[in-house]
Amino acid sequence: MHMIKRMKKCLSGVLAMALTLGMAACGSGSDKAEDGSGSGSGNEAVTGSIVIYTSMYNDIIEDIKSELKKEFPNLDVEFFQGGTGTIQSKVAAEKDAGKLGCDILMVAEQSYGEELKEQGMLHPHIFPDADKLAFEYDKEGYWYPVRSLNMVLAYNPEKYKEDEVPHSMKDFAENEKYKGDLSMSDPLTSGSSYCTMVGLLDKYGDGYFKSLGHQNVTIESGANAVAKLETGEIRAAMILEESILKKREEESSPLTVIYPEDGSVPVPSPIMIVDEKYSANKNIQAAEVLQEYFLSPAGQKLIIKGWMYGVRTDMEEHPYDSKSLSEMLKNTIPVDYEKCLKQRDEIRALFQKEVSK
Amino acid sequence: MDKRSGFHFDVKWVFILLILAFLLVFLVFPLLYLLFRAFFADGSFSLDAVKRIYSYSLNWDCLRNTLITASLSMVFGVLIAFPLAWLVTRTNLYGRGFFRTLFLLTYMVPPYVGAMAWMRLLNPKVGTVNVVLKNLFGLSEAPFNIYTVGGMVWVLTTFYYPFAFILLCRALERMDPSLEEAARISGASPVKTLFTVTLPMMLPSIGSSAIMVFVAAASCYGIPSIIGAPGKLYTITTRISEYVATGTSQGLADATVLSVFLMVLSLVLLLLSNLLMGKKNRITISGKSMRPNIVDLRKWRIPLTILTSIFAIVIIVIPFLSVIATSFTQNMGKSVFAEGNLTVRFWQNVFTRSTILKSALNSLITATLAATLGMIICIIMAYLLKRTNMRGRKIPDFLISFGSGTPSVVIALALIMTMSGRFGLNLYNTMAILVIAYMIKYMMMGMQSTISGFSQIGPVLEEAAAVSGAGWLRRMKDVVIPMLLPSIVAGWFIIFIPSFYELTMSNLLYSEKTMTLGVELFRYQMNSSQQTAAALACCILLLVLILNLVMRKLTKGKVSI
Numbered sequence: 070m071h072m073i074k075r076m077k078k079c080l081s082g083v084l085a086m087a088l089t090l091g092m093a094a095c096g097s098g099s100d101k102a103e104d105g106s107g108s109g110s111g112n113e114a115v116t117g118s119i120v121i122y123t124s125m126y127n128d129i130i131e132d133i134k135s136e137l138k139k140e141f142p143n144l145d146v147e148f149f150q151g152g153t154g155t156i157q158s159k160v161a162a163e164k165d166a167g168k169l170g171c172d173i174l175m176v177a178e179q180s181y182g183e184e185l186k187e188q189g190m191l192h193p194h195i196f197p198d199a200d201k202l203a204f205e206y207d208k209e210g211y212w213y214p215v216r217s218l219n220m221v222l223a224y225n226p227e228k229y230k231e232d233e234v235p236h237s238m239k240d241f242a243e244n245e246k247y248k249g250d251l252s253m254s255d256p257l258t259s260g261s262s263y264c265t266m267v268g269l270l271d272k273y274g275d276g277y278f279k280s281l282g283h284q285n286v287t288i289e290s291g292a293n294a295v296a297k298l299e300t301g302e303i304r305a306a307m308i309l310e311e312s313i314l315k316k317r318e319e320e321s322s323p324l325t326v327i328y329p330e331d332g333s334v335p336v337p338s339p340i341m342i343v344d345e346k347y348s349a350n351k352n353i354q355a356a357e358v359l360q361e362y363f364l365s366p367a368g369q370k371l372i373i374k375g376w377m378y379g380v381r382t383d384m385e386e387h388p389y390d391s392k393s394l395s396e397m398l399k400n401t402i403p404v405d406y407e408k409c410l411k412q413r414d415e416i417r418a419l420f421q422k423e424v425s426k
Numbered sequence: 427m428d429k430r431s432g433f434h435f436d437v438k439w440v441f442i443l444l445i446l447a448f449l450l451v452f453l454v455f456p457l458l459y460l461l462f463r464a465f466f467a468d469g470s471f472s473l474d475a476v477k478r479i480y481s482y483s484l485n486w487d488c489l490r491n492t493l494i495t496a497s498l499s500m501v502f503g504v505l506i507a508f509p510l511a512w513l514v515t516r517t518n519l520y521g522r523g524f525f526r527t528l529f530l531l532t533y534m535v536p537p538y539v540g541a542m543a544w545m546r547l548l549n550p551k552v553g554t555v556n557v558v559l560k561n562l563f564g565l566s567e568a569p570f571n572i573y574t575v576g577g578m579v580w581v582l583t584t585f586y587y588p589f590a591f592i593l594l595c596r597a598l599e600r601m602d603p604s605l606e607e608a609a610r611i612s613g614a615s616p617v618k619t620l621f622t623v624t625l626p627m628m629l630p631s632i633g634s635s636a637i638m639v640f641v642a643a644a645s646c647y648g649i650p651s652i653i654g655a656p657g658k659l660y661t662i663t664t665r666i667s668e669y670v671a672t673g674t675s676q677g678l679a680d681a682t683v684l685s686v687f688l689m690v691l692s693l694v695l696l697l698l699s700n701l702l703m704g705k706k707n708r709i710t711i712s713g714k715s716m717r718p719n720i721v722d723l724r725k726w727r728i729p730l731t732i733l734t735s736i737f738a739i740v741i742i743v744i745p746f747l748s749v750i751a752t753s754f755t756q757n758m759g760k761s762v763f764a765e766g767n768l769t770v771r772f773w774q775n776v777f778t779r780s781t782i783l784k785s786a787l788n789s790l791i792t793a794t795l796a797a798t799l800g801m802i803i804c805i806i807m808a809y810l811l812k813r814t815n816m817r818g819r820k821i822p823d824f825l826i827s828f829g830s831g832t833p834s835v836v837i838a839l840a841l842i843m844t845m846s847g848r849f850g851l852n853l854y855n856t857m858a859i860l861v862i863a864y865m866i867k868y869m870m871m872g873m874q875s876t877i878s879g880f881s882q883i884g885p886v887l888e889e890a891a892a893v894s895g896a897g898w899l900r901r902m903k904d905v906v907i908p909m910l911l912p913s914i915v916a917g918w919f920i921i922f923i924p925s926f927y928e929l930t931m932s933n934l935l936y937s938e939k940t941m942t943l944g945v946e947l948f949r950y951q952m953n954s955s956q957q958t959a960a961a962l963a964c965c966i967l968l969l970v971l972i973l974n975l976v977m978r979k980l981t982k983g984k985v986s987i
Binding site: 152228295299426 | 549551552655658668670756757780781842847933937939956
């Protein structure tokens with residue numbers, strides 16, 4: 070009997086240990102944030118933790134993280150990277166539960182900023198240099214553009230000649246020569262692709278989707294398209310410029326950007342501070358400093374190094390092998406962001422009907 | 427004595443109640459809530475969401491595609507798995523031990539990596555195999571097109587037949603050989619014995635492994651998302667993730683309604699199989715283990731070995747070589763051996779990126795926890811099933827099977843909805859929710875392994891221990907577990923491996939602190955660098971193989987999955 074008792078004790082101990090181990094490993098540790106209200110000058114005074122949700126690529130985040138560590142030695146910055154849709158669902162679910170898992174959002178496009186602003190989820194912070202921004206921003210300081218993606222065309226000169234590929238968005242959808250040899254990313258899951266489609270719908274009308282469908286365009290992820298460009302399986306892709314530039318710089322890839330004759334589609338993406346009520350670490354001061362840093366020339370350099378366009382008109386720097394920002398902005402297709410937000414369901418349904426099927 | 431036996435009874439009940447509670451809280455309740463949400467979206471009963479989803483013709487195409495591809499994969503998967511399992515367990519095929527491990531390789535890498543490899547090999551324009559065959563036979567058209575129903579079935583089959591293979595190998599090994607011997611003594615040829623005795627006896631196992639393949643194929647996301655899209659072949663899983671990706675609560679509701687279809691489908695299949703095969707199972711395969719007799723293949727030994735080798739080359743060696751080659755290729759437009767095109771930079775990425783290392787650690791922890799806790803449940807459940815007549819012991823067993831039969835995306839959605847604090851329990855964004863999801867999804871395979879272990883050891887020793895006065899816990903510790911060890915370790919692996927690279931559920935459940943290897947890999951695959959993804963996949967395979975080897979050494983060769 071005694072033996073059994075001991076065994077029982079022992080076993081419950083083991084169970085308890087397994088459980089605590091499990092739970093300890095599960096702790097999210099997000100509530101041990103310190104208050105970042107340190108006084109004094111310099112970035113050493115910026116302390117505590119900040120979590121950023123972003124859709125920037127993971128390779129870029131690694132660099133940004135190490136740079137931030139140098140700039141803010143006492144601030145612990147964590148990134149959660151995910152597709153735009155993933156992050157938006159996450160935010161929606163977390164809002165339901167009353168608290169987000171982050172302090173700053175760097176995701177989607179400005180219509181999402183407007184949406185969150187209306188829901189009272191953002192913290193306003195006026196950026197003094199706002200007049201230097203090349204793109205629209207919120208006058209009350211709820212969101213600012215922090216980086217600009219750019220939708221272009223691309224091809225592989227080792228597999229196809231320059232005159233064998235489309236040179237405009239119109240040609241991409243309408244020239245029968247390219248039928249079955251084209252690829253683009255999914256506007257149902259990618260924010261930049263969705264905005265591009267809205268821009269093209271405005272420019273060319275509903276017929277544009279019909280043409281894309283007729284062209285039998287493959288809807289797939291950016292990396293798939295890049296791989297297929299490389300092997301020659303497809304002739305051209307409608308793709309974000311950054312994915313081609315990255316390939317060129319890092320792997321001396323032959324893949325080449327075509328700036329469409331009818332204009333590329335720049336899609337600026339905002340930075341937003343989460344309202345204290347919803348924020349993970351309640352570290353508003355640090356979040357404000359970090360936002361200003363990302364909008365400053367030093368922070369913009371990190372963005373540009375990540376093959377995206379910056380947002381400041383007073384900077385010469387541009388991504389590797391790309392045009393300069395002012396050059397790029399000379400020929401663009403505008404996007405109606407209000408339409409992006411308001412007609413979302415109809416546009417998605419139309420795309421599915423005409424192109425996906 | 428009376429008192430003591432009463433106490434044993436209690437200990438067992440504590441365990442069965444704990445297991446039952448776990449399953450009720452983390453499986454039954456979330457799935458019921460999911461059903462509830464589908465019909466009571468706005469608080470009152472409504473079929474609006476159902477109408478919206480099921481009146482949309484694109485969704486019907488998805489349902490049809492899912493049913494067709496999963497059914498065909500199931501048929502072909504079993505047609506491949508049964509002969510292979512028979513050859514490596516019951517005949518004197520050359521190198522059968524080697525083949526047995528080889529045919530499990532596709533179980534050890536994430537399916538979407540395989541999809542990528544097959545896409546490079548079989549795409550109609552520049553697919554390597556197509557190009558080679560075209561040049562070899564002077565064909566004008568590419569013989570294969572991966573972007574078709576056939577292509578999708580091909581990839582699904584090559585990646586999901588191991589589920590059936592593992593189950594069938596175990597069943598064939600623990601089969602009572604006396605009936606077969608009787609047939610042979612009465613003058614039946616080995617082939618006739620195979621078809622008139624072995625095959626009918628195996629039907630229950632074939633049935634349950636067929637269902638496993640079907641459900642795995644129907645709930646697969648990685649493969650259809652990669653090779654389905656170019657051919658405009660959408661499945662329920664890709665549709666569900668599109669709905670989830672809208673980022674709105676209506677999107678989530680629509681995803682839920684669509685996933686109910688998968689849930690109901692798997693429930694019906696499971697009930698059907700229990701009804702048809704439940705009784706048979708107990709009668710035919712329950713005997714004490716004798717070593718099943720080995721069939722001498724005689725003049726067929728060499729041809730069959732060659733045939734098996736060719737098969738292995740086609741479904742294992744070629745795609746794996748393709749993945750390995752990709753991981754070393756700078757420019758995928760050229761041969762890996764072209765000048766300056768060979769590079770190790772992607773392998774360097776794998777070992778230097780802090781996020782990859784952190785994700786690997788996370789997956790190691792979650793998969794280890796899932797496998798360990800899962801096996802504890804499996805051992806107890808198998809004991810209850812095999813060694814007691816306790817009433818209600820079949821209920822948790824059924825629930826475990828139901829969990830495995832439920833599509834991954836359904837489990838994940840249900841857990842998100844119920845475990846993010848709404849009902850007092852907030853596990854969202856923790857590792858616990860991942861561990862629970864993995865356990866629910868993969869426990870059944872571990873359970874099968876343990877049950878087959880029990881069938882082999884016979885109750886005699888344990889009865890001896892009981893007569894000598896050992897209590898239940900003592901008997902478990904000193905007799906049952908040591909004897910079962912090979913099956914337990916094997917079962918542990920069967921849960922650990924798919925948990926280690928799991929994608930579908932992790933993709934919905936991960937957080938910034940709990941990023942997993944599967945998500946990381948998929949993200950490299952889809953967003954940034956396919957070569958890095960290939961290198962990472964090779965590393966996963968290596969790690970799993972090494973672990974497997976170590977275990978085999980530790981258990982002196984008794985363990986193989």
